[in-house]
Amino acid sequence: MAEYICPVCRQKIPRDLTVFLNHANQHIIQAVKKEHPDWVEKDGLCPKCTEYYERAKKGEEFSFRRKR
Numbered sequence: 286m287a288e289y290i291c292p293v294c295r296q297k298i299p300r301d302l303t304v305f306l307n308h309a310n311q312h313i314i315q316a317v318k319k320e321h322p323d324w325v326e327k328d329g330l331c332p333k334c335t336e337y338y339e340r341a342k343k344g345e346e347f348s349f350r351r352k353r
């Protein structure tokens with residue numbers, strides 16, 4: 286099975302689940318790049334990271350590291 290390693294969290298996921306961000310997700314792209322300067326959007330993200338950064342941009346500014 287083709288696997289993909291998320292460049293952000295290093296988690297292995299099936300390649301099918303890779304999320305590729307487009308222009309509509311520019312804010313997420315920027316947020317990821319802030320923490321991972323080497324990452325480029327064509328690398329993709331795992332769904333978990335996508336959700337994480339999506340939430341980060343919706344929530345308070347970037348008080349990263351989830352508090353909970």
Ligand SMILES: [Zn+2]
Nearest residue numbers: 291294331334
């Ligand atoms: Zn990830």
